[in-house]
Amino acid sequence: MFEELRERVVAANLGLVEAGLVVLTFGNASAAERTAGVMAIKPSGVRYDELRPEDIPVLDIASGELVEGARRPSSDTPTHLVLYRAFASVGGVVHTHSPFATAWAQAQRELPCLGTTHADHFHGPVPVTRQLTPAEIDGDYEERTGAVILETFAKRRLEPLAVPAALVASHGPFAWGVTVEDAVENAVALEAVAASAYRSVVLAAELDAIPPELLEKHFARKHGETAYYGQPA
Amino acid sequence: MFEELRERVVAANLGLVEAGLVVLTFGNASAAERTAGVMAIKPSGVRYDELRPEDIPVLDIASGELVEGARRPSSDTPTHLVLYRAFASVGGVVHTHSPFATAWAQAQRELPCLGTTHADHFHGPVPVTRQLTPAEIDGDYEERTGAVILETFAKRRLEPLAVPAALVASHGPFAWGVTVEDAVENAVALEAVAASAYRSVVLAAELDAIPPELLEKHFARKHGETAYYGQPA
Amino acid sequence: MFEELRERVVAANLGLVEAGLVVLTFGNASAAERTAGVMAIKPSGVRYDELRPEDIPVLDIASGELVEGARRPSSDTPTHLVLYRAFASVGGVVHTHSPFATAWAQAQRELPCLGTTHADHFHGPVPVTRQLTPAEIDGDYEERTGAVILETFAKRRLEPLAVPAALVASHGPFAWGVTVEDAVENAVALEAVAASAYRSVVLAAELDAIPPELLEKHFARKHGETAYYGQPA
């Protein structure tokens, strides 16, 4: 069961390697099947070149119980589960330590919208979370990592599909999308945008965000009812 | 019809991927056939590894009407058309979000001529446009993007083949050439020059442009009647 | 004899090339076999693509004498030997001139723990040694390079497997592990962490280390009795 789901999870994880977003066993991608109420995720600490569909654990989203698979799921699984529970429109989640996005997360700076590449994918700055408290870290750490992303989105009234990524302070990026393939694409776009923004602020330290009209225009070109980017469905 | 033109457009778009100038579906290359008054361009949102000559839309340059092909052309098509209409000597146009050129565009700094690599390809600084106004963004946005490049070239009295590229503020680079192959080469050179200039200003913040004699010498080595670079035709 | 050990040393050295940590003949990896009291190391100045198991010299750790192999061992062999003698738990040592770790070593700055990627691998900052004195350099230089690493670890009361790397001032990184495969992994992680930290301090010059709770949490996820990262043994 869930064979196609597991194959897509393998492909998505390999996509992170091909895009240069992960080294060693850093990072993980998961995909949900909402009708069955499950998600499939990379097993913990397994090398990317050894991933096989039958190794991919499948978990019940509501309970977090293992439904299929003998391997232990990624240690970041509780973070993925929190995001799937809260973001009903999300079907795929990706976590990486990609170089430039991680640099912004470590610097505890939100990623400002400095250009149209950013606006094509993210409707405004990609937020950075607050630091977790010692109590949150000592407790159910990975679950709290998800919770602090939700808190950040609630405080800023952000829509998860309008800004499909967050930077966890002192940690790194999470990205998501309607499908896991979209989530990988958003993780790739996030890293490209983080790299250009890094170099832009080196060239012009006091750079403002792009005008709101330009942000709206580019985001609307690709998203929503007025989108005219891409081929008609 | 226009089979060779479409094949060249496919090859040029793949050349952008090979040179590391684009990821995902960012960027696009087009080629004109001036005798027929048409140009062929990447279809919108199609993955580079799925591009086939028969998918390449061909448009009338004067009217912007689709002449051949079932796919929707790149959303940046109106920008390309404006450039082809104004720059009669140009036969190919390339748009990328290449990392370092985009950083300069986002920083809204023109790319200064800091070395002979630059002077080999661009006869002076590569200009950055002004920001578009809200009215320009809300109206015919992509057409206005082309227009603001023309405005920049007119104000500075630049020849399009002497400075075959521009940085659109908060967006990214456009490059062009007599052929689409030249346009790709200029986009590759622009990115290399943008990277070296970035690192040069980090090492020496108040760096001046190279002496005018050195600029003239290098540009003239490769361009115009006194050129002695390359093999005799 | 020691055929498997030599094959692992070849594979580990090639792993440094594949990970982009070395160019030309820079760098070297060695592996110990503690029951026999020997270690095997890259021969000096041999190209990576010409390494064969039979070329790998095997040396007695206590005496430093050549046990097997006709090739001259790496000029850095005395540094490796000092580390094996002092760090009984270490079974592999790697030396590279990887770009970002070398930049921190040359800048004579310790590598601060700015994120969880760092904490996953290194239990606190990766220390930088003091400069060697002229007498140390003129004498048994490579042996003193090992000694200054030991001195740094002794002064700071560091455990070699808790912080499995050091930056030698004006030189570059050494990394180690229980096996040579672990040592390569730590060298890869060190370079990734050095790159993100470099960009983090560019974005936020006065950045503090991550909270101690977060450091403990991440290190303990992967190391020691409470580890829950990876698959059960």
Added chain:
Amino acid sequence: MFEELRERVVAANLGLVEAGLVVLTFGNASAAERTAGVMAIKPSGVRYDELRPEDIPVLDIASGELVEGARRPSSDTPTHLVLYRAFASVGGVVHTHSPFATAWAQAQRELPCLGTTHADHFHGPVPVTRQLTPAEIDGDYEERTGAVILETFAKRRLEPLAVPAALVASHGPFAWGVTVEDAVENAVALEAVAASAYRSVVLAAELDAIPPELLEKHFARKHGETAYYGQPA
């Protein structure tokens, strides 16, 4: 005639591409055969993937006259000839626009010796030339480019094989060696050292050169009668 020489020149030029030192048709490598008094060099403006031994021009070093080959030699040929005439011990010359070495050249800063990687290859800072005067640029420009390298080495009393590279101000690096293979290796080492030095000065702006004892030790490990790096001849 000179078939082996031409094949080595093709291989050396391809080595520059493989090492990431050149893009497009930037850069060139040449090799001398001193007994015949000739040198062979990349033809001007020919793509690297189209280089064939029979295309490589061979020139008389003393007169600069073409001895063999129908192609026009690199436009930088007069610079190579000046170096071969003055540096009798040099058998290969390489010119690139490699990213980091070019950044230092454009910033008109000499490349300081900040670590042992540098000291392994270059006995002290890699010098940067003065700017050429307008008269020098307007006259025999490429010949004067060689002459200003010689002037820089004469003023600083540098030995060409002790410091086998120079940065030409506002232009880029030249490297050389006893053979063209050594020259390529020195160009690769120069780029690696230029990258680490760039990042080192970002991390520590007022960084001093390494102590003279460390410079002497590392250079002497690899060069001269007391060398103990590499395998015995």
